[in-house]
Amino acid sequence: xxxxxxxxxxxxxxxxxxxxxxxxxxxxxxxxxxxxxxxxxxxxxxxxxxxxxxxxxxxxxxxxxxxxxxxxxxxxxxxxxxxxxxxxxxxxxxxxxxxxxxxxxxxxxxxxxxxxxxxxxxxxxxxxxxxxxxxxxxxxxxxxxxxxxxxxxxxxxxxxxxxxxxxxxxxxxxxxxxxxxxxxxxxxxxxxxxxxxxxxxxxxxxxxxxxxxxxxxxxxxxxxxxxxxxxxxxxxxxxxxxxxxxxxxxxxxxxxxxxxxxxxxxxxxxxxxxxxxxxxxxxxxxxxxxxxxxxxxxxxxxxxxxxxxxxxxxxxxxxxxxxxxxxxxxxxxxxxxxxxxxxxxxxxxxxxxxx
Amino acid sequence: xxxxxxxxxxxxxxxxxxxxxxxxxxxxxxxxxxxxxxxxxxxxxxxxxxxxxxxx
Ligand SMILES: Cc1cc2nc3c(=O)[nH]c(=O)nc-3n(C[C@H](O)[C@H](O)[C@H](O)COP(=O)(O)OP(=O)(O)OC[C@H]3O[C@@H](n4cnc5c(N)ncnc54)[C@H](O)[C@@H]3O)c2cc1C
Numbered sequence: 200x201x202x203x204x205x206x207x208x209x210x211x212x213x214x215x216x217x218x219x220x221x222x223x224x225x226x227x228x229x230x231x232x233x234x235x236x237x238x239x240x241x242x243x244x245x246x247x248x249x250x251x252x253x254x255x256x257x258x259x260x261x262x263x264x265x266x267x268x269x270x271x272x273x274x275x276x277x278x279x280x281x282x283x284x285x286x287x288x289x290x291x292x293x294x295x296x297x298x299x300x301x302x303x304x305x306x307x308x309x310x311x312x313x314x315x316x317x318x319x320x321x322x323x324x325x326x327x328x329x330x331x332x333x334x335x336x337x338x339x340x341x342x343x344x345x346x347x348x349x350x351x352x353x354x355x356x357x358x359x360x361x362x363x364x365x366x367x368x369x370x371x372x373x374x375x376x377x378x379x380x381x382x383x384x385x386x387x388x389x390x391x392x393x394x395x396x397x398x399x400x401x402x403x404x405x406x407x408x409x410x411x412x413x414x415x416x417x418x419x420x421x422x423x424x425x426x427x428x429x430x431x432x433x434x435x436x437x438x439x440x441x442x443x444x445x446x447x448x449x450x451x452x453x454x455x456x457x458x459x460x461x462x463x464x465x466x467x468x469x470x471x472x473x474x475x476x477x478x479x480x481x482x483x484x485x486x487x488x489x490x491x492x493x494x495x496x497x498x499x500x501x502x503x504x505x506x507x508x509x510x511x512x513x514x515x516x517x518x519x520x521x522x523x524x525x526x527x528x529x530x531x532x533x534x535x536x537x538x539x540x541x542x543x544x545x546x547x548x549x550x551x552x553x554x
Numbered sequence: 555x556x557x558x559x560x561x562x563x564x565x566x567x568x569x570x571x572x573x574x575x576x577x578x579x580x581x582x583x584x585x586x587x588x589x590x591x592x593x594x595x596x597x598x599x600x601x602x603x604x605x606x607x608x609x610x
Contacts, residue, residue: 463595464595
């Protein structure tokens with residue numbers, strides 16, 4: 200991956216879909232753009248890796264066809280279904296659509312590997328990529344933003360005119376910009392395991408487990424079944440996952456031959472509160488760092504707002520006004536706030552406790 | 555991919571500050587990860603300069 204230079208027009212922090220979509224808008228601009236990523240690339244993000252219909256349509260409009268190597272099996276997901284822990288017959292019920300932001304539809308989604316998908320998106324942007332590059336902090340100066348990073352273990356400073364925080368839920372760009380917001384966030388722990396196993400749930404659907412204070416997901420991916428547990432209450436995510444496994448063993452014939460992976464992630468409640476933070480001056484937040492996560496469909500929010508940040512920076516360069524002036528008025532951003540709010544209400548109506 | 559903190563810990567506390575769910579505790583001679591609470595997100599590993607956070 201690229202060595203770092205001292206100066207850039209734009210530094211994008213984070214190689215997820217938000218950072219990649221922002222970078223793509225600079226493709227033919229002649230600007231010097233780098234995506235910095237704290238992990239080695241390709242990096243995996245804990246995610247079901249379902250490209251929902253809205254994201255699929257965005258990609259069809261703005262990108263070449265998705266390459267074969269990013270898909271897992273089954274390749275498409277028909278829709279979503281759910282089981283309730285408190286239903287003693289444990290019936291498998293249908294949700295009206297995969298995409299909660301849209302009206303009921305039978306639109307399908309894609310089942311992909313996030314590490315391959317995200318790297319493909321970044322490469323499609325044509326931006327320089329620097330991995331093992333952790334943003335520590337930054338300072339605004341009259342002419343520049345000075346960014347402190349740890350790159351391959353070495354502390355360095357790099358400068359840019361614009362800084363885009365696409366650094367996800369634990370966003371250091373957001374933390375420095377709004378310490379009060381950071382203090383107010385509540386954190387949600389998620390844990391998942393992948394199994395070689397048998398289960399009586401048919402592949403090709405996204406399954407949700409709904410419990411009184413928690414929810415989880417079950418998804419066939421390649422040879423494995425992924426079971427994920429998200430908890431907001433006193434129970435630990437690890438314990439919750441054990442309860443899901445016991446429930447599925449008793450009710451849905453789950454027989455685990457081998458556990459192939461365990462991992463977890465943390466999210467915060469900014470998206471559920473609709474407390475979006477767009478940035479300040481020429482420092483913009485995008486995707487999950489800004490609080491944009493449509494219910495069960497964070498990839499669409501990341502792509503859409505990523506495009507909007509990039510376009511806003513380009514307009515700012517032409518006019519001399521700040522990037523935030525454009526970003527806060529951008530039609531995609533204004534619409535995305537409404538769509539996210541609506542999708543979280545819908546999620547609550549459908550019985551997801553975290554909504 | 556469970557993590558643990560080795561004797562290389564220099565008690566700087568960066569890891570505990572970074573952990574959003576407070577799963578890292580000061581045990582006097584070093585910091586330690588509460589395994590039941592930790593979900594292995596890895597956030598602490600990026601702020602440890604002494605290489606003390608390792609996968610088990
Ligand atoms: C369990 C789970 C399942 C999900 N399933 C789906 C799904 O099936 N479909 C869907 O659409 N959405 C899903 N989501 C939501 C989706 O994963 C996120 O909303 C989406 O990844 C957000 O994209 P992003 O680009 O904003 O951030 P991310 O994808 O999180 O990318 C942020 C990047 O920034 C890097 N980074 C962070 N801090 C720094 C730093 N200081 N310096 C340098 N780099 C840094 C990170 O390593 C990461 O690569 C799921 C979420 C979870 C938790």
